[in-house]
């Protein structure tokens with residue numbers, strides 16, 4: 001007999017889900033994340049568990065194929081929250097009278113899933129810098145930790161947080177680590193926005209620590225220069241060029257940084273790249289030149305000097 005039948009079918013899962021959510025309601029730590037009204041969630045969890053244990057696939061039919069990671073991405077779930085979630089589920093299964101063997105089987109499956117949802121670093125991202133230093137002194141391995149692509153240095157890179165980057169590098173953070181999108185810290189800086197002086201300082205710090213300005217990361221085949229061209233961050237693009245970024249690098253569509261800037265209408269970066277000799281006649285993989293792709297007369301004029 002499979003887990004679904006051994007538990008007692010969908011009605012048993014509905015009772016388990018109800019018990020589980022009652023326990024969540026009296027857990028003030030978890031209630032910081034859960035909504036007050038959990039009626040809809042009760043049914044969704046029952047349907048999810050039904051499907052996951054081999055019952056009818058009604059959950060996906062009703063809610064779509066979005067992964068559990070995406071459904072939880074907006075929540076600050078750390079290791080402690082995951083442990084509490086699992087403890088409430090264990091207690092709910094016990095109250096339902098599910099046998100130890102079946103409960104252990106189901107819980108080990110859910111423990112694996114919960115580990116992909118929980119970010120062990122979630123409580124460290126927003127810590128004041130002095131408190132983060134204390135944590136790193138207690139446990140320097142946190143600077144290098146990469147759990148399913150979650151790591152402190154990419155988070156600091158995204159927000160152009162130079163003091164935090166400096167601290168993490170001091171504790172041995174890795175310059176070529178990658179996040180959930182497969183991108184490294186340098187790419188994340190190039191993907192950022194805000195005060196460009198901070199962005200430039202963040203970029204220079206990473207480059208001084210050996211970051212490769214021409215490293216392609218993620219699925220689109222883009223370099224950091226492609227990314228800053230899309231964002232229109234002139235100071236970042238300039239710093240990348242000064243550090244030797246390849247101005248004619250091609251992404252997976254055969255597009256150069258100049259083409260990306262044109263696509264996104266980022267005139268200041270177009271001007272900068274043209275001044276540095278970027279080729280307005282380079283062709284993408286469909287044979288279209290950058291000039292042909294420009295949507296306005298203004299952009300075409302900029303491209304033709």
Ligand code: HEM
Pocket residue numbers: 030033034035041044045048063068071072075077081082083085110111113114117118
């Ligand atoms: C194996 C572990 C887990 C499973 C199987 C699970 C399952 C689910 C399911 C099926 C939903 C409904 C999604 C939908 O269709 O809308 C949901 C939502 C939710 N889960 Fe989990 N979950 C798990 C872990 C956690 C943890 C550790 C937390 C945090 C303590 C958590 C907090 C929430 C919250 C707050 C929602 C409501 C999200 C919203 O509607 O905005 N879950 N979960």
